[in-house]
Each structure stands twice: as C-alpha cells, then as structure tokens.
Amino acid sequence: MTARETLPILGFLIGAVLVSLFVTSNVVLNFLVFTLILAIAAQGWNLLGGYGGQYSFGHAAFFGMGAYVSAILQQRFGVNAYPAVAFGIAAAAVLGYAIGAMVFRAGLRGSYFALVTLAFAEVLRILANATEITGGAAGLLISLNLGAGNLQFADRSSFLILGAVLLALAMLITLALEKSRLGAQLVAVRENESAAAALGVDILAVKLRAISLSAALTGAAGALYAQYFLYIDSNIAFGTWISVEALLAPIIGGAGTVFGPLIGALILQGLSEGTKLLIGKIPGLDLIIFGVLLILVVRFPLHRIPGLLAARWRGKGAP
C-alpha cells in the first residue's frame, strides 16, 4: 500500500469534512450519516463477499451484535462509550469467527452459506426480542449524555465526521487487505478453491480471518448506529433490512473494490430519498426499485465502471 494509493481515501475524508463545515440542513446531514453507517456495514460485507466470494445473507448478526453489546455495556453496566464500542466490535468479530468456524468447517458454500447465515441472524433476532437484557420487544434506549467523552454529539455534523473517519479506516483496512498476502489468497479462494489449495492456501484459515474482519467492520457500523440514534430494537439491529442493504450496496457499487460499498450506499440511499421526494411516501417503493436494480445489475454486469475507477488509481500492472 503506497501513499499514492491512499490518496482517494484522503480525498473522501477531506470532502466529508468540507461538507460537515458547509452543510447545515439536518435532512441532508441525516441522510449522509445514515449513508455512511450503511457504507461501513457494506464494507464489512464486501470483505467477505466481494473479495472472498462468500455471500452472506445474515450480516445483520454482526451489525446487531456490535449494536447490542455496545449499548448494553453502556446502559446496563455503566461502561464508557469508547470501551463499550470497542467491545461491541470485538464481540461481532468473535461471533463472526464462531459462525465461520462452524459453517466453513462443515464445508458450506454458495447458497448453503447464504441460508445458514440468514438463519443465524434470525435466531439472534428472536433471542434479542425475547430476553430481558436486550430490553425485549420494547428495545433499548441509551441515555442521553451529551459530550465527546461519551461519544454523543448534539450536532449531526460531528457524527458525519465520526462516520467518515470510521469509513475511511474501513477503506484503508480494505485497501491494505487488497495489497496483502491474505487478500491475494482470499481472492484466489473466491476464484477457485482447489487451485488455491494446490498453491498452499489454507482455505479454512483464510476464510476465518476474512469473516472475523468482515464481522468486526459491520459490528462497528452497528455500534455507530446505536450511538447515533441512541435506540435499537431487535428488528433494527438484527433485522433482514441491514443484511439486505449491506449486500446490495457493494453489489450495486462494485463488489471487491474499495469504493464500491460507499458508491452503492450513496446510490441506494439517494434512490430511496429521491423516490420519496418525487412520488411521495409510498411504503416499500424504494425497495422495489432496489430489487429491480439488483436484478438489472446481475443481468447487465457493469462492474467495469467501478472496476475502471479502481484500476486507474491502483496503477497499471499491480494486482
């Protein structure tokens, strides 16, 4: 990873800071913060799905784990927000490792992997809905306690910067992965498992590292969500909506690229808000458009667009 390769990420960060300085509309800021949270969750999915070819339909499990562990530690045990968020991320990573250890060891791939991750997320959703420590169906409120020391900000622009820094970090991690041995091996596993094994790639170990890292990033998005809205319930934290959006964004924006998740999240959220503005608030309309878009992207793969972007700034010849 060279300094030049990190320039676009730096550019993104500067752009975000400029926006936070000059944009005052709460609607716009809200839109951007939400998009960033989504993009971080999607970057997590992208690590495993885009680079590793393991399509999870249950990344809500990691999003919810990050959100709940962080919120419960703050609310029930009085832990400060910073260590609480760190624990939330760690818990998501551990969950990712545990699920991966079971599922990859059993050799589940493709559709089976998608199904079983979905089932894990649903089990967690039902459990969170029925146990006491999570606040059950009523959900969990994090008490308002403004101050940078508590990772709570009155103004949305601070959250915008926080989200942008986290996403930039996630993109740096992804870029570093892309340029590393692990990244090369992960892509090899995606392309052809037996060929990778023949070249000395420990497939199980590579997948386990990828799912842990992936879960950690999506868990961070969950913790950030809880910190921003100060409220979660089982349908938000473990609901299928986040599994679906974390998958849609990279696939639409360019799976297996550093900027794909952000581009996809912007497109999805832009479409969603755009239809609301143009047609009015008809429930589900934006999702109908997402569904159509997903089928179109699969039908007419335009990966070359983000692919070209990526190729331009990674220089010619280097993988």
Add this chain to the structure above:
Amino acid sequence: MTGQGRDPAFLAVRDLTKRFGGLTAVSEATFDVREGSITGLIGPNGAGKTTLFAMIAGFEQPSAGLVLLDGEEITGRKPHDLAKLGLARTFQIVQPFAGLSVRENIAVGAFLRLPKRRDALALAEQVGQRLGLGPQLDKPAAALTVAGRKRLEVARALATRPRILLLDEVLAGLNPSELRDFLPVLQDIRAGGVTILMIEHVMQAVMSLCEHVHVLAGGRIIASGEAAEVVRNPAVIEAYLGPGAAQRLAAHA
C-alpha cells in the same frame, strides 16, 4: 532398483489404493521417484493416473496405502500443508483464477514462501517470463489460449518453489511447435533442482524427457523402467492396444 538403501526414493508410493464405491480406480500402486529425475507416469485413459496424483497431493483420501516424501510419511495430509512441504501439482483440467490477471495468478503461488507483496510480484514476473508468459502477464487469465493456460498451471505451481512437481498432462493439446518450445522449459525446471513426476500421453515427449517411466493400467502399475524399454514391454502394448496386440505386432516385425 526400488530406491531403497543407498539411493532412497524422494517420493515413495506404497500400495496406494482408491475405491469409489464399487469401482477401484487405483489398486495397490507402488513406485518410486528419484530425486532430481523427470519420471513419467503413463497409461491408457481411465487408468487412474489423475486419481493417483490427487491422492499424493492430498485432494483425495486414499482407501489404503502410504505416500512418503523424502522419507517422511505424508499420506492424507491437506493439500496446502503438502504445498508447504514442497509438493506442487497442476490440474489436467486447467483451473485458472479466471477473474485475475496472469501475473496475479502466479503471485498467489509466489505468496506461499514470500509474505511481502513486492517480493511475490517480482517472483511472479520472473517465473512468468521463464515460462514464456511475459507478453501476457497483465492479460486476464481467462483470455489465454489452451497452451497459455497449461503454461500458467506450471508457472503457478513453480512459483510455490516446490521440491517436486506433479504435472498432469501439461503437454496435451499443444501443437508441435508449442511442444518444441515447452520441452526445454521442463528440462530447465529440472536443472533448477526440481524433481518432476509427469502424467503424459504424448509419447514423443515422454521418450525425450523421462529417464524413468511407470505404466498404470486398470489402476495397477504394470511396468516400470526406462522409457525405451517400457514401450516394448508386451504387457504395456496390450494395455494400450488390447489383448493379443503384442503378438500381432511381433508377427509383423
């Protein structure tokens, strides 16, 4: 010469057997490969050659028997562990990482011994040049011709810096001029200290490359010896051409 004693076998296969349900694909195969040699494994279609390779390289669990590499038992170990030990294989049905460039394909192999990306890419470049893939290094692997894909198989395996290479029909489907170009490459690899065990149907190549040949037919090793001597063996002729063929040929001579 069974390779015991003064000249121990580098790769030793002992009574290796593979059953798929009722079918015995490989039956008590026993043979040796000497260090630094190019050894041939020949036999008619469906003889069990690829299955034998798959067992040696850890892709199929043997039903019975042993494999030893440099005196160490390696039976049933995982493919990636064997690759680390220095045993690399190619696939008869080529398995390129289709979405990656040729350079990236080879780099995956190079990463086995070189953790740094810069080093892995440098080795990939070097191996690619050596195998004549220089002009294609930045093309997608999916765009290669048959001959190019075979070279890529060998290049990737070679980039893992193996001690022994198992090549499964890397010459099949090449035209005469491609063949003429490729033979010196294989000799060069051996000269670099890599032992080669190759499955091959192209007899011309076997005769000119291999000092030692094992013949597999119906899952059994039916003959072993020098290439020129093995192809005159009546049992081998019959395995290829059917019962009675040896006598008919002899009658003609």
Add this chain to the structure above:
Amino acid sequence: MGYPPEILLEAVANGLLMGAVYGLVALGLTLVYGVLHIINFAHGALLTLAMYAAYVAHGAFGLDPYAAMVPLAGLFFVLGYLVQRLVIGPASRGDDSNMLLVTLGLSIIIENAMLAIFRSDTMTLRLPYAMSMVEMGDVLLSLPRLIGFGVTLLVALLLFVLMTRTDTGRAIRAVAKERTGAALVGIDVAHIYAVTFGIGTACLAIAACLLLPSFYVSPRVGNAFVLVAFTIVVLGGMGSVTGALLGGLFIGVVESLSGLYFGDSLGQIGIFLIFILVLLLRPTGLFGARA
C-alpha cells in the same frame, strides 16, 4: 411441564396436519432445486403473492379459497413459467450466486409491491368454517387443516403421476439427472426449467388457498413459511420429494410441540436451530435420499 396426553396428542395431530401444508410449500422449493439446482429465495414472496391473490379473489369475486384453488394454480403456473423464462434464466446465466441474487431481488420486489398496495396491516378472511373442528376419538382437529392435509396428499399423488406417466414428467426427470445429455437428445432445457418452476409456483398457489382460511395475510407472511420450507428441504434432502413431505410432517410436529412448551415466538427458534444443525452435520439431509 407435564401436559395431559390428550393435549399432547392433539398438538401432535394438528402439527401433522399443518406440517402437510408446510410439506406442500417445501415440495415446490425442492422440485425447483432438484431440477434447476437453484435455491429459490423468492419462494416465500411468491407464497405471499399467492395468498394475496386468494384474498383478492375472495374480496373481489366472492370466490371461496377452496374454489379459487384450481384457477389460481393455473395462473401461478403461468406466472412461474414466465418468471423463470424471462427473468431468472436470462439474468443468472447458470451462475449459482447470480441466481441467489436474482431470486433475492424478486423477493424484495414482490414483498414490497404487496406492502405498497396493501400496506403492512395483517388481513384475515372471516370464513364461517375457519374455526370449525372435527372430533376424532379424543382429539379435536381443525377442519381447514384437515382439508389441507387431504389436498396435499392429492397434489403429491398428482405430481407422482405427472412425473412418472407423462412425457413432460420424464423430460423433467431427464433434465434433473443429466442436463447436457437431455439437451443432446432434443429436450428444450429452458422450457423444462420454466415448466418445473411453474409447477413449483402452482404448488404455492394451492398451499396459499389451503392456508388462507385459517391464516392471516401480510406482506411478509411468506418469510415465516419460507424459512420453515428451507428447513424442511434441507432436512428431507435437497431435491427429494418424499423427503419434503416427511420433513414437512416432522417440522409441523416440532413446531406444534415447541410452541406448546416454549410459546410461539421462542418456538420458532427450534426450527432455525434444527436447520442450522442439519446443515452443519448432515448437509445431505436426514432422510438422505436424493431424488
């Protein structure tokens, strides 16, 4: 914990009856998997669509769900045929993860179209016989479920005849076994795929008509069934028709009993855990048989 035997027996019996309809839903899924080798993520959404169709047939034309069964099955056969022929087939180009994404996209579209049209309220048909019970010995059985059980058996029988006695059925089996070989002998594989998908969707229309008298409709109702159906299909062995029916009965009983002991919401966890365990331990299914 101890329930009197009559209650347990009744729970088992009603679980079996419900399980038959689950089996019918799973039948469509497993058939599509067995022939097309795709996991149809839109299966649940198509069931939802069918339930709304039956609901509308009742509201707009006064058609009883049982009377709507045959016309809806025909309609959904055509729908399934077209969806496979015009959308899933061309978009996925035989690639496993593409199919996964396309069927996911379809399910998102259908589910949210229902949400946009009917809003998220749950709706029920108030039919006079919805709560009717039939007494059999000591146990009371729900009439709609009893009918569902009978119709499922009938459909399974019809499918069996179709598969073994007709040219189409033979072609379907040929494609399932050896796609390239079937294409070589002149079978139109794309057509057979679409027919199979159509049959799977028609099974859903029948299941919807059987469910509607005793079940509510909402845009996401299909999800509950589809995860159950996936569990059944995995349990019964992907692609196995008998496996789907047996698995359906088994899951029906498990659900009914775990609902009795743990309450309805936690009872669902039992199904997911079975699903995960079976996938991890016996991906070929408990009943092993591959159709």
